[in-house]
Amino acid sequence: MSRAFPLAGLLRLRQLQQDRAAGELSAANARNREARQARVEAYASLETSNTDAVDAATMNAIAAARASSRSMLADLNALGAQRTAEVETARAEFSAARARSVGLEKLQGKHAEAEAAENLRAEQTILDELAGTAWHRRQKEANS
Template sequence: MARAFPLAGLLRLRQIEKDHAASDLAAANALRRDVGERQARAIAALHNVSLEATDASSLFAVAAARASSRSMLADLAALTERAESEAEQAQAAFSAAKARAVGLEKLETRHVAGVTAHDLTTEQAAIDEVATGAWVREREGSEG
């Protein structure tokens, strides 16, 4: 019977941490894409705004719209920067979690290889014992 990997529980925990970090990374990348798309749409929409003022009230409306747009673009730029930062942090967390899991996975692979080698050695010894016993019985049978 093969001996269980003694760090199997810790390995499972590391794999769960890695999966969680991968999920966080995917969410951060999705947010980053979404914010970038929103920013691109806002800039495209601003390029389509008419800047012709026919009277004072339309001039004030254009000025207010430009100020509002500038504020909105500044907010989107800040949100983009924050999304980029969160994505970078999520990438670093995923890389660290993956590194912790990989070390234990390598230990598990070595453990399995060692157990398999031990099992094969034990099996070979049993086969040799059976073969030797049969040879001894055959030899004793021919002498008697």
């Protein structure tokens, strides 16, 4: 007696798209945390290195290490910025996917309410017919 929600297939597709977008957002957040942690570890590692230059060769090695560290930190900062941008893009995609499913979910809810109301009307009609038939039968028996 109940009709299926006519847009059920589209709703399922939208929910799958939303789930995929949520997974991508979660992965982007994880990559962003990893990049942030790598930056924190690099800074911590550089803070603990105390090498005193005792001769020219050591001073050259320290200068090369600092230049390399500066380059590594610049790369880590660029990676962090890229990961943050990926998170924002993934968040926007998730929000868009969620917005596309919400409208269909509301339509499905209204459809379910309408179906429930129709089922109740049909049931009430049957009950009214049964009550009317029983009343006529009692009246007929009472008159006979």
